[in-house]
Amino acid sequence: MFQVPRGTRDFTPDEMQKRRYLEHNMAKTFTSFGYGEIQTPTFENLELFTAKSGESIINELYAFNDKGGRSLALRPELTAPVIRCYVERLQMEPKPLKLFYFGNCYRYDRPQKGRYREFQQAGCEIIGTDTCEATAELLALAYTLLKNTGLKNIRLNIGNLTLISAIFKKLHLLKDDQKILLPLIDKTQFDDLKIALRDCNVSEEIINEFLDVLQTSDINKIRSFIGEDHDAKTELSTMETILDLLKNAFHINEYVLKLSIVRGLDYYRGLVFEIDAPVLGAEKQLCGGGSYDLVSLFGGTEVPTSGFAIGFDRTILALEEEGFRFPARKLDVFVIPVNQTMNTTAIQITQELRSHDISADFDQLRRGIGKSLKYADARHAEKVIIVGPKELENKTVTLRDMKTGAQEIVTLTDIHTKLKEI
Numbered sequence: 079m080f081q082v083p084r085g086t087r088d089f090t091p092d093e094m095q096k097r098r099y100l101e102h103n104m105a106k107t108f109t110s111f112g113y114g115e116i117q118t119p120t121f122e123n124l125e126l127f128t129a130k131s132g133e134s135i136i137n138e139l140y141a142f143n144d145k146g147g148r149s150l151a152l153r154p155e156l157t158a159p160v161i162r163c164y165v166e167r168l169q170m171e172p173k174p175l176k177l178f179y180f181g182n183c184y185r186y187d188r189p190q191k192g193r194y195r196e197f198q199q200a201g202c203e204i205i206g207t208d209t210c211e212a213t214a215e216l217l218a219l220a221y222t223l224l225k226n227t228g229l230k231n232i233r234l235n236i237g238n239l240t241l242i243s244a245i246f247k248k249l250h251l252l253k254d255d256q257k258i259l260l261p262l263i264d265k266t267q268f269d270d271l272k273i274a275l276r277d278c279n280v281s282e283e284i285i286n287e288f289l290d291v292l293q294t295s296d297i298n299k300i301r302s303f304i305g306e307d308h309d310a311k312t313e314l315s316t317m318e319t320i321l322d323l324l325k326n327a328f329h330i331n332e333y334v335l336k337l338s339i340v341r342g343l344d345y346y347r348g349l350v351f352e353i354d355a356p357v358l359g360a361e362k363q364l365c366g367g368g369s370y371d372l373v374s375l376f377g378g379t380e381v382p383t384s385g386f387a388i389g390f391d392r393t394i395l396a397l398e399e400e401g402f403r404f405p406a407r408k409l410d411v412f413v414i415p416v417n418q419t420m421n422t423t424a425i426q427i428t429q430e431l432r433s434h435d436i437s438a439d440f441d442q443l444r445r446g447i448g449k450s451l452k453y454a455d456a457r458h459a460e461k462v463i464i465v466g467p468k469e470l471e472n473k474t475v476t477l478r479d480m481k482t483g484a485q486e487i488v489t490l491t492d493i494h495t496k497l498k499e500i
């Protein structure tokens with residue numbers, strides 16, 4: 079017996095129905111916000127991913143050499159590939175350039191519920207603007223995308239790396255210290271963070287204040303802790319404008335300012351954010367994003383960039399946990415010939431319905447009406463057409479409603495108009 083590789087999954091037609099529903103739903107929202115779809119290759123040159131993060135990232139990648147000796151990697155995410163494509167082909171496009179994507183990603187993670195080695199992301203990048211209105215719209219888009227899928231309970235948490243840097247500067251922490259501290263903040267391991275800060279000779283009083291500021295949503299508390307740092311003060315007032323727009327122009331009130339959101343990836347700077355689905359427990363992060371720098375690293379002319387990605391698989395899990403009723407997979411019509419001499423007519427009727435955009439299938443196992451009706455029921459057929467010799471003499475068939483069991487005689491020429499009406 080063969081099994082799927084560890085951390086990967088097959089998707090049955092019922093599961094694919096849910097995934098396609100979600101894709102259509104999200105594509106509609108992206109499009110309504112003025113985004114255009116982009117697709118990049120599943121694998122890239124390995125260097126694309128090590129350029130910012132260094133060689134250590136290779137442990138988390140599916141990296142390999144091809145037969146020509148090229149170092150390649152299955153993409154772990156799509157931001158670097160999309161920016162590579164931008165630098166290669168799209169730099170002359172009018173700005174802002176709004177790109178969205180769906181794509182499989184590959185990470186050599188330890189698999190568990192909601193965490194896979196092959197998973198899908200739905201995401202977007204906006205290139206060429208970092209105005210408050212653009213950033214507020216990005217946050218609104220992430221929130222709206224998830225809400226539009228049917229999710230009820232999500233939490234938008236907004237952080238800022240410029241403010242975190244200002245705090246580190248105030249505490250006289252060195253770059254090397256920050257490399258140890260940031261992952262602890264990212265994973266909200268506050269006890270370990272306390273120990274690490276003590277090791278950096280930060281006083282007990284300041285440590286407690288710092289932990290307080292990391293968890294508060296009170297912008298004034300953050301302001302008074304940061305003090306006179308000019309960049310941080312400007313960033314704080316920018317944040318205020320963004321949050322004001324989010325609330326008053328996009329009418330989104332359900333967000334929390336949370337400086338402990340620092341994001342794991344190396345390319346971020348400035349505003350960062352995450353959206354959680356509390357219903358998921360351990361792997362509850364549905365979406366992550368923010369503003370970042372990659373364009374100049376990839377040889378392009380510096381422009382502001384930001385974006386986010388949503389874990390497609392986790393969104394489905396969250397919808398399921400919330401008891402969301404996905405649209406069922408259904409068949410409009412199942413056509414049953416009462417005997418084999420009716421086969422050709424049954425096929426002709428099926429084809430005629432298909433040509434009118436009605437999903438239709440016919441019995442291909444030559445079974446009796448009883449068994450065929452059972453099969454039609456299992457396929458969630460809405461209607462059944464029974465093709466019998468007597469009715470056919472009058473150019474009619476029997477149309478049966480599978481929900482009510484009601485039957486009526488319908489003329490052959492009327493079938494598709496009748497079905498379309500229904």
Ligand code: HAM
Nearest residue numbers: 155157192193194197363364365366367385386387389
């Ligand atoms: P990320 O936070 O690494 O960000 O991934 C985004 C989302 O992908 C996560 O919030 C999570 O829902 C999902 N995800 C990540 N790893 C796995 C996994 N192993 N199994 C299932 N789902 C997973 C990025 O990838 C950035 N490129 C987002 C971005 C776009 N930033 C700016 N632009």
